[in-house]
Amino acid sequence: MNVDADGKVCLVGPLTFSTVSAQLAASAALFTDRSRLCFDLSGVTAVDSAALALLVEWLRMGREHGVTVQFSQLSPALRSLGTVSELDQIDATLAMS
Template structure:
């Protein structure tokens, strides 16, 4: 687990899993607006929707959601939907 990330999901982040993770993700990101997705093995548009929801909540508090380890497929979806600017990558 990355010591600087508040939410570090593992495994699938998909339509089947996102609903169960939503509250914990929002709580963790509310404390520290950082997400480490390097342990995510599968992600779909539901994952992107959750990240956008988290980013908007963080932005309402005057901060920016920082995302590390975003899977390439999820980054491509964000670009396709024109929302990649909401998800600040901290990867080098």
Template sequence: MIALFSRPGVTVSVENATLLVEGDVEVTLAADLAASGVKWLKHTELTSVSFDFSRVGKASSAAISVLFEWLRICRQRGIQIQTILFSAPLRRLASLAELDTLIDQPAATLAV
């Protein structure tokens, strides 16, 4: 596992081909979290990745904003999204925003 970002209570790391977010994503950290993943995505030679937000403890639109920034870079670079995992609280928020299809079928929804 390679740490890309670490602050008390939140980390972003890479494990295999998965960007993993752990902790509570606060609005004040969202830009830095997103930037750490963007930097990695811009330099990776992988053609497909996964995003794992299953260890995010509380629902936060900031976490979803981080995801969207990473998806934008993947689309620009032609990187396929294999899976997107959300914690239960984050999943409920995503459902309210009608993002279920994106989360469940990212490759089909985001055909690059």
């Protein structure tokens, strides 16, 4: 998982129960020595509720480390999961497109 100088992280492939543990482990180091991360989900090919849990965990990690976390290019399916879970009301970054 790579991050550019502006804190943009491009995700590619599925974010599902079978992949989010590895994504979470790979992302831990991203939360050091920076003030902002923007996870670009335009390359995500499939999501399930585990993807939503991962985004919530990244928000928690950001708060813990003093890093502003944002999301871009959320798929309609992921936004829908956030709405059904009422997480879009908890954190506005989950409602970003």
